[in-house]
Amino acid sequence: MSEIKKFLYVNRKAPYGTIYALESLEVVLIGAAFDQDVSLAFLDDGVFQLTRGQDTGALGVKNFSPTFRALGDYDVTKLFVERESLDERGLSEADLQEIMYEDEDDGWAEKPSIRIVSRAEMADLMADQDVVLSF
Amino acid sequence: MSTLHTVNKSPFTNTGLQSCLDHCKDGDAVLMIEDGVYGALAETVMAERVAGRIGAVSLYVLLPDAAARGLAEKRMLNGIAGVDYEGFVDLVADHDRTLAWL
Numbered sequence: 001m002s003e004i005k006k007f008l009y010v011n012r013k014a015p016y017g018t019i020y021a022l023e024s025l026e027v028v029l030i031g032a033a034f035d036q037d038v039s040l041a042f043l044d045d046g047v048f049q050l051t052r053g054q055d056t057g058a059l060g061v062k063n064f065s066p067t068f069r070a071l072g073d074y075d076v077t078k079l080f081v082e083r084e085s086l087d088e089r090g091l092s093e094a095d096l097q098e099i100m101y102e103d104e105d106d107g108w109a110e111k112p113s114i115r116i117v118s119r120a121e122m123a124d125l126m127a128d129q130d131v132v133l134s135f
Numbered sequence: 136m137s138t139l140h141t142v143n144k145s146p147f148t149n150t151g152l153q154s155c156l157d158h159c160k161d162g163d164a165v166l167m168i169e170d171g172v173y174g175a176l177a178e179t180v181m182a183e184r185v186a187g188r189i190g191a192v193s194l195y196v197l198l199p200d201a202a203a204r205g206l207a208e209k210r211m212l213n214g215i216a217g218v219d220y221e222g223f224v225d226l227v228a229d230h231d232r233t234l235a236w237l
Binding site: 010012013020043044119122123126127129130131132134135 | 136137138150151154157158159160163231232233234235236237
């Protein structure tokens with residue numbers, strides 16, 4: 001077994017205006033096969049990726065927001081969302097999707113994957129990583 | 136344990152530099168590349184915010200990108216160091232991780 005590294009995926013872009021958000025999610029899903037310690041960070045416009053009620057039907061592009069709810073099945077269970085970024089955009093935690101995972105170390109109890117953190121806590125998280133991938 | 140932050144967008148069209156300054160820690164380094172080099176200019180609306188971190192954070196500008204855009208070093212904030220491509224590589228090697236503010 002190779003050494004487990006801490007990977008952070010930094011998401012700072014809104015979902016449909018550019019390809020960044022979808023590409024990030026694709027890379028997270030691919031990377032999940034490598035059994036690393038994965039966290040996702042959502043800050044600045046990246047918080048818009050997690051909002052409820054996205055409907056891309058009229059655009060003819062894939063609404064990938066439900067895919068975030070599948071991340072728990074890939075052991076991606078830490079989605080850190082910056083409170084200041086939500087506040088600046090008039091959003092609160094209630095505007096975000098409910099994303100749960102089953103904790104195998106706790107009798108498969110359902111727990112929320114989204115953790116709201118302050119800007120200072122986000123900075124601490126970034127400083128605690130082996131690898132940072134930005135989107 | 137410190138981080139090299141790279142910023143590649145103009146601070147006048149993108150919040151990357153501001154967000155970087157809000158998240159970088161004392162002892163970190165910030166390298167402005169591509170259109171990010173405009174963040175090194177003195178006498179702009181960003182200058183005070185950038186200058187406020189000089190000392191706590193090491194600030195660098197990639198000189199070939201600045202030269203390409205006609206940014207003379209005398210128009211840049213004092214305390215921002217110029218680096219060439221070899222210097223860029225050294226910065227990456229000297230820090231524990233690199234975080235790109237795209």
